[in-house]
Amino acid sequence: MRLTGSIGIGVRALLAAGITGVTLLASAYVTIVFAAATIMFVAMQLGPFEFTETGFLWTLVIAAIPVLPCFAVVISHAIRLERLELLEGTVPASEIDADAIRALEAATTRLATQFDITEPEIRVRSDATPMAYTTTQPTDPVIAVRRRGSPVIVVSRGLVQTLSSDELEAVLAHECAHLANDDLQFTSWLLVPLFAAEFLSDEDDPWRLDPLGWALTSVALVGLGVFSRERELAADRGAAEATGNPGALASALERLADRRYRPSTDFRHARSTNAITVMPTLGEEGDLGGLRSTHPPLEGRLEALRSLAAE
Structure with missing residues (x-):
């Protein structure tokens, strides 16, 4: 079964692409201006070069030639490094001899058939946090026009120990619904502007003394959130339809929302990964509300699931 989107989903996707596209252009422009200013400063120190508007424009053009390719390489490398970090410390489920893990693999095979997707690999983290x-995979294309790559669903031992079998299947169905909706592919496009904005911001600046980088990152988050919030609701609907048990996903979400089960450390960039997690998982960053939120409010998701159960 393939999940089809409404006209509203298409509008959201276009709006998200437009917002993040502007962010990417702004980030590239800021980088080029900084490089051009550096070149002009060095030229003025070494020779009789004088600052003029025409000279600065030509310097921008000259700076763009090496800067833009280097900028693209840096962003691409950062994304691949984060993918590598996401899989670091995980092991294939096939290497774990446990009944619960075997059940996860069987459920994934069944769900992949229902959603008409290539069966994703299941890997397990040792974390106690659900x-x-x-x-x-880190070797997959950073962005792709068509569905490509090798999707991996990662679950933690804490998740397996915390949720019931029905709840675990519902969570897997949620992730498979994301794949069926091509959310991972589109999100990979939206993450490029976000990473570009993060490249210009100081993540260790709690006082927001870097207003430009913070502003660009916030705008990129708005663009990502415009798309991802609705896709989370769509994935919830898909999971409920695939399992025939909206209540299982609802109880799983409520359990995972418990503060006792939230990570205390950031194992990856919160801003650039929450769009493909079943719940915001990274403490304060994952709890950003309003336009910058990547997930809808929990109560809204639960109410939607209750409506499905009542039908």
Whole structure:
């Protein structure tokens, strides 16, 4: 079964692409201006070069030639490093001899058939904190026009120990619904502007003394959130339809929302990964509300699931 989106989903996707596209252009422009200013400063120190508007424009053009490719390489490398970090410390489920893990693999095979997707690999983290997320291999294309790559669903031992079998299947169905909706592919496009904005911001600046980087990152988050919030609701609907048990996903979400089960450390960039997790998982960053939130409010998700159960 393939999940189809409404016209509203298409509008959201276009709006998200527009917002993040502007962020990417702004980030590239800021980088080029900084490089051009550096070149002009060095030229003025070494020779009789004088600052003029025409000279600065030509310097921008000259700076863009090496800067833009280097900028693209740096962003691409950062994304691949994060993918590598997402899989670091995980092991294939096939290497774990446990009944619960065997059940997860069987459920994934069944759900992949229902959603008409290539069966994703299941990998397991040793973390005691319950978490589940979908990513791709570091060697896969950073962005792709068509569905490509090798999706991986990562679950933690804490998730397996915390949720019931029905709840675990519902969480897996949620992640498979993301894959069926091509959310991972589109999100990979939206993450490029976000990473570009993060490249210009100081993540260790709690006082927001870097207003430009913070502003660009916030705008990129708005663009990502415009798309991802609705896709989370769509994935919830898909999971409920695939399992025939909306209540299982609802109880899983409520359990995972418990503060006792939230991670105390950031194992990856919160801003750039929450769009493909079943719940915001990274404490304060994951709890950003309003336009910058990547997930809808929990109560809204639960109410939607209750409506499905009542139908």
